[in-house]
Amino acid sequence: MTEAALQNIYLNNFHKNNNAKFVPFAGYNMPINYKHGIINEHIHVRTHAGLFDVSHMGQILISLTNENIHALEVYIPLDIKLLQFNKCHYSFILNSHGGVVDDIMLSKIKIEDEEFIYIVYNASRKKIVNTIFEKKILNYKIIQDRCLIALQGPDSFSVINSMLNLASSMKFLDIAILEYENTKVFISRSGYTGEDGFEISILDIIAENFVQKIIQNENTILCGLGCRDSLRMEAGLSLYGNELNEEINPIQAGLSWALDKSRLNDKNLNCFHVLSKEINTSQSIKKIGLSPVNKSMLRAKMTLHNENNKKIGKITSGCYSPILKKSIAIGYINKTLDMSEKLYVNIRDKLEEIQIEKIPFVKKNYKKGD
Amino acid sequence: MSEKKYTKEHEWVKLEGDIAIVGITNHAQESLGDIVFVDLPAVGKEVKAKEELCVIESVKAASDIYSPLDGEVLEVNENLSNDASIVNQDAENEGWIFKIKVSDISQVNHLMTLDQYKEFLDK
Numbered sequence: 001m002t003e004a005a006l007q008n009i010y011l012n013n014f015h016k017n018n019n020a021k022f023v024p025f026a027g028y029n030m031p032i033n034y035k036h037g038i039i040n041e042h043i044h045v046r047t048h049a050g051l052f053d054v055s056h057m058g059q060i061l062i063s064l065t066n067e068n069i070h071a072l073e074v075y076i077p078l079d080i081k082l083l084q085f086n087k088c089h090y091s092f093i094l095n096s097h098g099g100v101v102d103d104i105m106l107s108k109i110k111i112e113d114e115e116f117i118y119i120v121y122n123a124s125r126k127k128i129v130n131t132i133f134e135k136k137i138l139n140y141k142i143i144q145d146r147c148l149i150a151l152q153g154p155d156s157f158s159v160i161n162s163m164l165n166l167a168s169s170m171k172f173l174d175i176a177i178l179e180y181e182n183t184k185v186f187i188s189r190s191g192y193t194g195e196d197g198f199e200i201s202i203l204d205i206i207a208e209n210f211v212q213k214i215i216q217n218e219n220t221i222l223c224g225l226g227c228r229d230s231l232r233m234e235a236g237l238s239l240y241g242n243e244l245n246e247e248i249n250p251i252q253a254g255l256s257w258a259l260d261k262s263r264l265n266d267k268n269l270n271c272f273h274v275l276s277k278e279i280n281t282s283q284s285i286k287k288i289g290l291s292p293v294n295k296s297m298l299r300a301k302m303t304l305h306n307e308n309n310k311k312i313g314k315i316t317s318g319c320y321s322p323i324l325k326k327s328i329a330i331g332y333i334n335k336t337l338d339m340s341e342k343l344y345v346n347i348r349d350k351l352e353e354i355q356i357e358k359i360p361f362v363k364k365n366y367k368k369g370d
Numbered sequence: 371m372s373e374k375k376y377t378k379e380h381e382w383v384k385l386e387g388d389i390a391i392v393g394i395t396n397h398a399q400e401s402l403g404d405i406v407f408v409d410l411p412a413v414g415k416e417v418k419a420k421e422e423l424c425v426i427e428s429v430k431a432a433s434d435i436y437s438p439l440d441g442e443v444l445e446v447n448e449n450l451s452n453d454a455s456i457v458n459q460d461a462e463n464e465g466w467i468f469k470i471k472v473s474d475i476s477q478v479n480h481l482m483t484l485d486q487y488k489e490f491l492d493k
Contacts, residue, residue: 021403032430033403037403037404038403038404038429038430039404039406039429226403226429226430230429295407295451296407296409297406297407297427297432299432319429320404320406320407320427320429322429327406327407348409348425
């Protein structure tokens with residue numbers, strides 16, 4: 001894609017003025033890092049707080065009606081009617097053979113007494129997911145006048161609390177509608193870095209004011225997609241297009257915890273017959289964490305081999321971990337593999353030994369309920 | 371000691387007799403970002419100019435480094451195996467990557483001077 005065809009996010013000029021380096025990502029011109037560089041930004045999020053503009057992501061408000069619930073539950077393996085209000089749920093939009101069309105965050109919220117389903121979805125899947133919404137849902141609004149700002153890191157609560165009146169009872173995956181400068185913000189205690197933090201959906205017109213105030217706090221720096229990727233990998237979180245695609249189902253991806261098991265017997269779920277069978281059978285592939293025995297860098301698409309040089313899997317994400325100070329990777333291997341055998345990765349036509357690591361690589365630091 | 375020369379692949383070359391010291395330019399390290407690993411070439415390896423010789427890994431991606439001249443790898447900067455970020459800190463001195471014994475010194479004439487490299491960057 002040429003640069004001219006890329007879309008800019010609303011705060012593009014703000015990022016430019018803050019010396020962001022940009023990369024094309026999912027059709028958007030996105031900050032990859034700012035002046036401190038990816039490694040420093042990464043460490044700052046683990047120790048203090050980092051602000052990410054993730055306004056490229058899709059956001060939609062869907063009127064909470066029985067018809068819409070029924071239509072969404074064809075694709076989404078949650079029991080939406082039973083979900084509590086003001087809680088976020090990690091879930092999927094699934095195709096008819098159980099493959100992941102997108103991974104999403106879904107919540108039920110009330111805005112001035114009106115009830116909605118609020119979904120945040122991937123920028124790279126907007127076209128496909130919007131087509132499903134357009135065909136199947138009545139009364140919805142694809143949000144185009146709001147930024148999505150993530151503040152991540154152990155200092156996030158105190159930073160946000162100085163601006164919005166957060167309930168001290170707000171825990172990981174709670175979502176609330178709060179007021180900021182006479183506008184409504186949707187704020188969830190969530191994120192995709194493995195740290196405590198918040199995602200804030202805020203009207204475009206007030207977003208720069210909000211972001212400026214956050215970064216005035218000495219514990220907060222601007223962070224780009226570069227460290228967002230290494231942070232999510234350390235936390236062992238899947239990324240659409242890497243670990244997830246239409247050919248892999250959530251059970252193979254090690255995400256069966258996110259499925260509402262009661263829905264696997266529900267004929268209204270388009271892939272119930274596949275997933276209900278798969279959940280009880282052992283899968284042919286398995287997600288694993290990896291690191292090199294020597295100092296090489298592991299990258300997505302490298303192939304994995306056994307001692308006899310037989311291809312037994314591949315890496316889906318690889319990066320340098322600033323916390324572990326070595327390369328880490330996530331990949332899929334054939335589950336029949338003898339785990340006592342040595343494992344190798346093909347790096348530029350040389351086989352190098354690698355070892356299996358526990359996922360997450362770095363302990364998650366969420367503020368969960370007692 | 372001669373003045374430094376530059377390649378379109380953003381390497382710098384400093385000649386000391388028939389030995390060329392090679393690294394990546396400051397411009398290159400800036401655009402690569404945090405460098406975390408240099409896959410150094412084997413000492414004794416014979417190379418041709420413009421041949422891929424080794425790989426430098428930044429947090430963003432892997433990039434090939436080409437040999438600017440024909441020759442044989444004489445020495446590599448082992449300090450980079452312990453701390454690849456030396457390339458970020460001092461790309462054009464301490465961050466040198468390899469030395470080659472040059473087989474055809476006249477090839478140097480095809481490389482750019484600093485002014486020509488600056489002009490090349492501005493294009």
